[in-house]
Amino acid sequence: MTLFFASANLLKIFGDTDVFGQILTIGLGVFSLIAWTVMFGKYNELKRLRDLNLAFEQRLREERTLLDLPESLRNKRSIPYADLFADAVEAYWRAASILKEKGEDNSRSRLEHSENAIQRAIARQLLRYEASMIFLATIVSGAPFLGLLGTVWGVMEAFSAMTGATASIRDLAPGVSAALMTTIAGLVVAIPSMFGYNFLIGKVKQLSTELENYASSLADRLELESKN
Structure with missing residues (x-):
């Protein structure tokens, strides 16, 4: 029952808010839905990628050699570990082919090309891990300011409406409470997003x-195999 009256009171306050405040409140509500969708989606994505990584790493541990594995195992680019593995092995053999034609083939040069490919793949996968995090960070930092903007605007409107009249606290209360509605909305959006962002980071x-x-482990194994 208390929850019902609280909801009714919030609806009344929302109705008393001016158009600008209502637009801000609705916009913050939309941002909240998007933020929750991004947080749950990102958590599930990171969990899935970690499970795939661990499974792929276990698969490689069971192999005696990595350089001669079939190409089908290198085509799983959706798995971050597989992407690093594929780039490393392909760069190794590509360098071997080119250097052999030039008569400069040696294991050290092959490994250097392989390690460079691994570093590029790491950078690519890190960007993949961090995708959508900028959006969450923007919501965390921007939502309170949007709420504050609505409050300042609403308070200014409330005082402007009382110009030339004898104002009392009772007269100003509805306008001020409506103005504070946007601050509450901004905090309701920002606080869960902040906890979610820190957890996901x-x-x-x-x-x-x-x-x-x-x-590092992959580079070590390739170096050991290249010396055999």
């Missing part, structure tokens, strides 16, 4: 560290 850092460790 932690996940991104975890996956980024795991990616770099995997890249």
Whole structure:
């Protein structure tokens, strides 16, 4: 029952808000829905990618050699670890082919090309991990300011309407409470987005560290195999 009256009171306050405040409140509500969609989507994406990475890494551990693995295993570009592996092996053999034609073929040159390819693949996958995070950060920092803008505008309108009249707190209360509605809306959007952003940033850092460790391990294995 209390929740019902609270909701009714919020609707009344929203109705008392001017058009600018209502537009801001509705816009913040839309941003909130988008933010929650992005947060859940990003969490599921990062969890799925980590599971795929671990499965692919386990698959490589079972192989005695990496350089001679079939091409079908290198075509799984949707898996970050597989993308690094594919770029590394393809760069290795491409360098071997070109250097052999020039009569300059040696394992060190092959490995240098392979390691460069790994670094490019890492940068590409890090951008993939961090996708959508800028949008969340923008909502976290921008929503409170949009709410404050609506409040300042509403308070200014409330005082402007009382110009030339004897104003009291009772007369100003409806306009001020309506103005504060946008501040509440901004905080309701920003606070969950802030917690979600910090949580997801932690996940991104975890996956980024795991990616770099995997890249180092991959480079070590390729170096050992090239010397055999």
